[in-house]
Amino acid sequence: MLINIKENLLTENVVKKMTVIKDLQHCIALLGWDQETKMPIGSWEARADQICTLEEISHKILTDDDSKRLVDKIKNNKCDKSSLQNRLLCLYVKDYEKASKLNNDFIIRYSKAKSQSLESWRNAKKHNNFNFFENDFTTLIELTIEKAELLGCTRNKYDALLDEFEEGMTYNKLLLIFENIELKTKKLTSQIAKSHNKIKSINPKLEFYEKVQFKFAKKIAKKLAFDFQKGRLDKSIHPFTTSFSQKDVRITTRIDKNNIFSCLYGTIHEVGHGLYEQGIDLSLYRTFASDATSLGIHESQSLIWENIICRTQEFWEWVMPELKNHFHNELKGYDEKDMYEMVNKVENSFIRTESDELTYNLHILIRTDIENKLINRKIKAKDLPDIWNELYKKHLGLIPKNDNIGCLQDIHWAAGMFGYFPTYTLGKLYSSTIWEEMNIQIPHLKSIIKEGEFFIIRKWLKENIHTFGRLKSPEEIIFDICGKSLNTEDFFSYLEKKLKHVYEI
């Protein structure tokens, strides 16, 4: 047990208040999960109303007079951050102060605009035409700028949004990181281009029975120690993870009947997120510490499984016989090595979620650039398709044929999530640093993977990362594991080694 909330009356009172707000947030999460997986389409307006009401109530309770009194008391106590108890109280102050910057009227307008823009985005996707999205997107951007201004206190407005997902992150810090990444990516790409190794591919017309794919995905999720007593796996158009406390964590996957890797790696990715949510210490239940410390760290937990552990040759040695049990005929003629090479193939592509480990960051670089410009009013919503295509041409050498494989591909902006994309790259960086240290701390890691003993890895991740929730900052998590900080070296040293192996260069 990390903390004992009954230790003193103030903590007890603060936690009491937290539980109400967390319950509301978990209900909002359920409304969202249901919307994406089960809700009949005729109900989207009603659902938007419900989410808006709960968000409004939650905001009111967090910023009411009673809350202010608690915050004042905590501040009077001059809580230092040495005890975990105090850290929990500090989280309350922090969230209170942030929420207090946004007024109730804004919360309602913002919530409605997000629902409306999500709906238009869906409509635009249906018509494969950005124009259907433009108006509502313009409104949402204006509100997002208003939000950034209300949150305030940053040199660049965009920083206020970045901070929402990764505390302390700024556009200037990202610029340095991406500059570095761009250079190293180009260098590695040109090395790969010289390789003579011809990586196989699976006939894209081959069909992998959807039910069997789903069954297999469930099996892998279990093997990776996802707890189905406290979670579920469903299908949705866009895979995601959500939780209604550590005791109910829901992940989803999508199935492409022609692509065996889509469901497999999609599931593994969400399992990584799900393990984090399930692994947060139970003493933090219904407190503000019961979330991930940041989205960057959250993403590191999905990526360490999806990209690192489960794209090793050892993983494929373990999984291939099992996979062949399910798709004997379809996989005839392929062995572990073929699969290992295929899942590590580097190739420029239009779609972020389908891109490889190396070029993926270029997709993020583009989005980060665009976000920063939109929020600082350097470009307008209507400019998006052109700028998008221009940047794809510049960085990936590709011009999307239409908006669906271009600027409409991601749900994030439509849902009001500006500042979210960079956390994917941060997750990659964090995960490589964690992986390097894991190799030192867990003896025989490779043979553990080869034997499919993933619970050992899960245990290590839980003890070093998951359990703390928000009680440690991202920097502390990484520092406490290996004494390092966020860097691009570990990522490229890990990836270069693997890609040189794959491409025999």
Added chain:
Amino acid sequence: MLINIKENLLTENVVKKMTVIKDLQHCIALLGWDQETKMPIGSWEARADQICTLEEISHKILTDDDSKRLVDKIKNNKCDKSSLQNRLLCLYVKDYEKASKLNNDFIIRYSKAKSQSLESWRNAKKHNNFNFFENDFTTLIELTIEKAELLGCTRNKYDALLDEFEEGMTYNKLLLIFENIELKTKKLTSQIAKSHNKIKSINPKLEFYEKVQFKFAKKIAKKLAFDFQKGRLDKSIHPFTTSFSQKDVRITTRIDKNNIFSCLYGTIHEVGHGLYEQGIDLSLYRTFASDATSLGIHESQSLIWENIICRTQEFWEWVMPELKNHFHNELKGYDEKDMYEMVNKVENSFIRTESDELTYNLHILIRTDIENKLINRKIKAKDLPDIWNELYKKHLGLIPKNDNIGCLQDIHWAAGMFGYFPTYTLGKLYSSTIWEEMNIQIPHLKSIIKEGEFFIIRKWLKENIHTFGRLKSPEEIIFDICGKSLNTEDFFSYLEKKLKHVYEI
């Protein structure tokens, strides 16, 4: 459009308040639906916490100072009930006054006790042993008595609970109804006993493929005009209907692979409820009038489909070819008439939900008697199994072999629903009166059924019943349709006619 909420400022303000409370109630309903259909078992405590929090918030908002001011204004306006607008305002006063009788502390204790008792009931069912349920059930009964006392103002405490589900209903009124029913049931039963017609049965070992049953159920639901754009059908252990506004109505069914009728009639029953919920006028969206007027009327809407329309010979003439398309081999040797007779067979049984139209009311009579005694402390929780068995012996001539087919069979009491059971019988009575009038008002009703043109019936029900929500009382609904009031004559005249036909007596 039944009402225009923008007609005056007071209505607008009251409706604004209503929308928040309705949204919360709809969220609570979603939490419940998810719990019964999707939630992982490890999350039941967390879910109980969430429901409790939302119930507490909803109660607080309905009874706060702002609410009191609105209620005072409505009362000052001396609203007469002639306009529907005013009726809506009166509903606010009514719900406010009822909620104000229950304090916040009680709401929390009661919500927790209900969750706890539901969990114990599930556990008791698992062990087929009432003892696992006894303690939590005792607590819940005590709280229910406390609730009845807080609601107050009735001669018999039980009346306060009856009124929750059927406004104005009292134990004394029910006594008269059941006395009447008991006599007429016995008379009809003894007549049937003399019949020489041997009704066929389906081999109970025969298996009807579950997926096909579910597919067929969905088809029937569509045919009965259930709108899948604004609703869904799922599986659950106990079939139920819930809604998160008229735009999202969820029904469930259960499938017994050896009993083709269980899923079919279970689905039809819930479709009847679902059509009511979907049929409430959209101008009442998110207001206190957007619910059914009473549970008795609600039940009449499920029963008119389940027991009356879909147990006619004409229905079987329509459905049989369709059903045989799905279960060709299984139903070889049975024709429409066989099926019609089977689904109208009268036979004493242990399980309420499996009983026939005639003896069903005896199950309700027993439960009503027990409820009244429990709430008036004439018996204790621990006495339940003995009294249950004694009454089943007396009224149905059967002694349950164990608690699962005895006093543990229903979820209602475990969920704190005392006073609910009688509405099943009221539903039967209402439905027969409505059916009689429908036969007068809809020309060629029988051939409409035979042709499967159920949308015509649905339209009539919507226009005469569903659309009004709570804007008309149960008495008004029935009176406006046919100038009658609640009675047992219509039920027995309808049923006697059918059973004499079935039993050829």
